[in-house]
Amino acid sequence: MIKNNLNKFLLLLIWLTLTFSCEEGLDTVAGIEGKINIPTDSLSEKIIWPDSLQGAVIVIAECGLYESLDSFFTHIVTFSDPLDTSKKEQSYFVQTLPGFYIAGVIGITVEMSKIIFLPQDSLSLHSEYFVPIGLYKIPNSTLPIGIIRVQEKEITKEIDITINYNIELPS
Amino acid sequence: MKSLTYKVQFILLVILFLFISSAQGQTGKISGFVYSSKTGEPLPGTNVILQKTFLGAATNLNGFFNIESVPSDSYTIEVLLIGYQSEKKDIRVLPGEHKKVNFYLQEKALKSPEIVITGAKRAIRKIDSPVSISAISNEQINFRNPSSVEDLLPYEPGVQIVDRQINIRGSSGYSRGAGSRVIILVDGSPAISYDNGVIYWEAVPIHNIERIEILKGPGSALYGSNAIGGVLNIITKKISSRNKTNILLNGGIYSKPGDKKKTWTDKTMFSNDWRISHERHFGKIGILAGYGQSNSTRYYQNGYYRRSILDAKIEYPKNYNQIITSRLYYINDKHGSFTQWKSAAQPFHTPENTINDQIYSDKFQWSSTYTYIVSPKQSRTYRLNYFYTAFQNDMLNNDTFSKSHIYSFEWQVDIRPGVKHYITCGSEIKSNKILADIWGNHYGSDAALYFQDEWNILHNTDFTSGLRFDLHKTDNVKIDSQLNPKFGLSFRPRKNLSLRTSMGWAYRAPAIAEIFTETQQYIFEVKPNPLLQSEKSISGEVGIFWQTPSVSFDIAIFSSHYKRLIEPVQDPADNKIHFMNITEARIRGVEISLNWKLPFIPLKNRFAYTYLDPRDLTAGKMLSYRHERSLVISEQFTITKYLTCGIDYRYLSKMRRVQLFNENPKTRGDQRVPIHLFSGFIQLAVNKSLFATLSVENLFQYYYVVVERNMGPVRYIKFNLNYSF
Numbered sequence: 001m002i003k004n005n006l007n008k009f010l011l012l013l014i015w016l017t018l019t020f021s022c023e024e025g026l027d028t029v030a031g032i033e034g035k036i037n038i039p040t041d042s043l044s045e046k047i048i049w050p051d052s053l054q055g056a057v058i059v060i061a062e063c064g065l066y067e068s069l070d071s072f073f074t075h076i077v078t079f080s081d082p083l084d085t086s087k088k089e090q091s092y093f094v095q096t097l098p099g100f101y102i103a104g105v106i107g108i109t110v111e112m113s114k115i116i117f118l119p120q121d122s123l124s125l126h127s128e129y130f131v132p133i134g135l136y137k138i139p140n141s142t143l144p145i146g147i148i149r150v151q152e153k154e155i156t157k158e159i160d161i162t163i164n165y166n167i168e169l170p171s
Numbered sequence: 172m173k174s175l176t177y178k179v180q181f182i183l184l185v186i187l188f189l190f191i192s193s194a195q196g197q198t199g200k201i202s203g204f205v206y207s208s209k210t211g212e213p214l215p216g217t218n219v220i221l222q223k224t225f226l227g228a229a230t231n232l233n234g235f236f237n238i239e240s241v242p243s244d245s246y247t248i249e250v251l252l253i254g255y256q257s258e259k260k261d262i263r264v265l266p267g268e269h270k271k272v273n274f275y276l277q278e279k280a281l282k283s284p285e286i287v288i289t290g291a292k293r294a295i296r297k298i299d300s301p302v303s304i305s306a307i308s309n310e311q312i313n314f315r316n317p318s319s320v321e322d323l324l325p326y327e328p329g330v331q332i333v334d335r336q337i338n339i340r341g342s343s344g345y346s347r348g349a350g351s352r353v354i355i356l357v358d359g360s361p362a363i364s365y366d367n368g369v370i371y372w373e374a375v376p377i378h379n380i381e382r383i384e385i386l387k388g389p390g391s392a393l394y395g396s397n398a399i400g401g402v403l404n405i406i407t408k409k410i411s412s413r414n415k416t417n418i419l420l421n422g423g424i425y426s427k428p429g430d431k432k433k434t435w436t437d438k439t440m441f442s443n444d445w446r447i448s449h450e451r452h453f454g455k456i457g458i459l460a461g462y463g464q465s466n467s468t469r470y471y472q473n474g475y476y477r478r479s480i481l482d483a484k485i486e487y488p489k490n491y492n493q494i495i496t497s498r499l500y501y502i503n504d505k506h507g508s509f510t511q512w513k514s515a516a517q518p519f520h521t522p523e524n525t526i527n528d529q530i531y532s533d534k535f536q537w538s539s540t541y542t543y544i545v546s547p548k549q550s551r552t553y554r555l556n557y558f559y560t561a562f563q564n565d566m567l568n569n570d571t572f573s574k575s576h577i578y579s580f581e582w583q584v585d586i587r588p589g590v591k592h593y594i595t596c597g598s599e600i601k602s603n604k605i606l607a608d609i610w611g612n613h614y615g616s617d618a619a620l621y622f623q624d625e626w627n628i629l630h631n632t633d634f635t636s637g638l639r640f641d642l643h644k645t646d647n648v649k650i651d652s653q654l655n656p657k658f659g660l661s662f663r664p665r666k667n668l669s670l671r672t673s674m675g676w677a678y679r680a681p682a683i684a685e686i687f688t689e690t691q692q693y694i695f696e697v698k699p700n701p702l703l704q705s706e707k708s709i710s711g712e713v714g715i716f717w718q719t720p721s722v723s724f725d726i727a728i729f730s731s732h733y734k735r736l737i738e739p740v741q742d743p744a745d746n747k748i749h750f751m752n753i754t755e756a757r758i759r760g761v762e763i764s765l766n767w768k769l770p771f772i773p774l775k776n777r778f779a780y781t782y783l784d785p786r787d788l789t790a791g792k793m794l795s796y797r798h799e800r801s802l803v804i805s806e807q808f809t810i811t812k813y814l815t816c817g818i819d820y821r822y823l824s825k826m827r828r829v830q831l832f833n834e835n836p837k838t839r840g841d842q843r844v845p846i847h848l849f850s851g852f853i854q855l856a857v858n859k860s861l862f863a864t865l866s867v868e869n870l871f872q873y874y875y876v877v878v879e880r881n882m883g884p885v886r887y888i889k890f891n892l893n894y895s896f
């Protein structure tokens with residue numbers, strides 16, 4: 001009797017194992033990964049960060065050429081957590097859907113808490129608080145802007161951006 | 172005048188002496204043995220009670236019990252033991268008589284606790300309770316092999332744990348460690364910190380637990396603030412009547428995520444703990460002392476902890492009718508801090524600038540209880556409690572500390588004025604003190620009076636009414652006074668069937684952390700709200716409980732209406748988090764539990780389902796951080812006398828609403844998923860003193876977030892060895 005029951009129990013276990021395969025739950029994410037470099041003073045090697053900026057985030061916008069800051073902000077898809085402005089170099093990751101994007105860094109002129117919990121599609125309503133300070137360009141390319149392709153369940157890597165306080169948006 | 176006073180005192184003393192002498196002359200004694208009807212072995216630890224009195228005893232290792240000074244009368248003597256059918260006998264005790272009576276108990280297929288104490292502040296049969304109470308037995312605790320009490324709770328209907336915060340019937344959401352709507356008691360003494368008002372699970376003893384009781388629904392009419400959502404009562408084991416040493420060894424490893432990007436370390440992620448305890452008697456005095464250490468890397472970066480735990484218990488049965496129990500618990504803890512993940516691509520990593528964040532903490536509790544059975548009709552209990560918690564955060568740009576002290580004293584008297592009434596009343600005073608930089612230095616005091624009458628209207632119907640008056644004061648702010656009544660009805664149309672209904676008012680005073688916190692942790696900024704008020708609720712439930720030796724079924728339908736519910740929300744003006752009184756909220760739901768064992772098959776089955784409808788009536792939205800549906804299915808199979816195995820399946824529906832990070836449909840940033848978890852165990856009981864258990868949690872390595880940007884535990888394989896000699 002016991003042996004018979006044990007067999008039934010083992011069969012149940014095997015059935016459960018096959019039904020619920022391992023390693024499920026959260027989907028594998030797609031997005032953009034890279035490093036952010038903040039310039040330093042050539043003599044003191046101290047990080048150069050203007051007092052007027054309370055912090056910075058990486059923004060990912062739909063692919064396109066934007067004539068004004070406002071039109072750029074209306075195409076922002078998502079933004080990252082705040083950057084650590086005390087570090088010369090840091091890595092980042094921003095989740096996106098598959099598609100073509102441009103990536104940049106914006107400095108924030110108000111307290112970070114005013115921005116960081118905003119619904120991500122409402123960023124364009126607050127553009128007066130933003131200063132563009134970085135834009136991804138393909139290394140060794142003369143193109144003014146780098147277009148980033150993100151594929152399903154893949155992370156596009158080495159999208160490194162160097163902070164530039166005198167940046168101008170390409171038009 | 173003075174001589175007259177002396178005369179009066181002398182006459183009173185003589186009358187008292189005569190009364191005591193005559194009372195002693197009118198008493199008898201009852202003793203006997205309790206055996207298993209199947210094996211004939213004596214049954215130690217059996218509760219023997221004289222119904223409708225406060226007299227009773229527990230059997231020793233030989234199954235022997237002895238009840239002294241029993242007034243001459245007719246009684247019903249009842250014996251109760253988990254896993255056995257209770258037995259009753261009618262006896263008559265004559266003056267000076269020594270009545271001997273033996274019992275043979277039949278084993279039940281389901282081993283669920285028969286007696287609960289949390290609902291009425293005294294031991295009653297679970298079937299008589301007018302409120303919903305779940306009880307976790309010592310056997311269930313052993314099989315689950317938990318690291319802490321919180322690991323056991325999600326398997327109970329109506330109970331959810333959201334990132335270490337307990338939530339009974341949807342009462343609590345998630346507040347990142349501030350405020351609790353469930354009070355925790357260890358042997359009746361509260362163990363909630365005064366500063367942030369939370370339960371520190373590591374400060375709740377996991378070893379030596381006899382059973383855990385969970386009162387679901389408002390408990391403020393007996394337990395005051397914090398019991399607005401429920402009461403969790405940990406009842407520790409009595410000290411063994413023989414000398415005993417216990418050694419416990421636990422070791423476990425976490426499985427590495429298959430996707431390499433998710434792995435934060437190449438080293439083995441592990442947990443281990445050991446504990447040694449010894450208990451013995453010096454004359455009448457029973458003493459238990461234990462010491463242990465725990466170490467873990469946990470499954471996420473910077474989640475490690477190192478703990479040392481010291482505990483002790485003393486039992487001193489002064490006379491047959493007086494017992495003093497004292498308990499001490501100290502834990503020193505150092506652990507890392509993990510606020511949120513680095514990114515969705517590296518969910519087990521902490522952000523780089525928080526990698527060295529750590530917290531040092533100490534928790535200490537000393538509680539003493541003195542119970543005095545004055546007469547068969549009256550019993551008094553006195554409880555003294557001191558609870559200390561302290562932490563020191565060592566974080567980037569945010570070193571904070573807090574030290575919190577709670578001193579409390581409770582006096583409770585139980586009276587049986589007649590055969591139809593059972594009155595419980597008492598008072599409680601508390602003094603609280605905090606020294607902290609995170610929320611400032613504060614002082615507080617509480618005072619309360621409570622009264623409860625259980626009225627046996629008919630032989631099968633009990634009506635309970637109760638009332639508690641609380642005064643609460645923080646610093647020099649005005650005193651908050653609260654009056655919370657309750658009513659309950661329990662009707663038993665059959666011996667094994669009970670219909671119950673209850674209604675209760677409850678409140679919770681905001682924790683100091685909810686009012687005064689001003690801090691920044693990673694990207695979260697919290698600001699104080701000195702205008703925060705106490706929250707209130709009215710709750711009601713109807714339920715049915717049916718129990719046979721092989722089936723137990725319980726269903727409850729409940730509804731709670733909250734006023735000024737305190738929830739963490741972001742201020743739209745500056746997006747800083749603060750605690751606010753949401754005007755109105757309503758939580759309705761149903762919970763069903765079914766335990767059964769089929770005849771001739773050594774397989775025990777358990778099914779528990781809960782449905783919640785938690786609504787913020789002011790905003791017209793769902794309340795955040797609640798799972799609408801939860802389900803537990805458990806199978807336990809006894810392979811041989813020595814070998815038992817089991818499997819559990821736990822489901823939680825996708826959390827409908829969160830607070831901090833709103834989903835971004837443009838990026839699939841919403842990481843919430845329904846939760847499916849399997850766990851299993853196999854236990855080898857070599858003999859009565861040596862157990863070995865192998866258990867696996869999250870058997871199929873299911874990835875899920877518990878709240879936004881915080882992953883749930885990965886697969887954890889654990890081995891436990893428990894040896895007593």
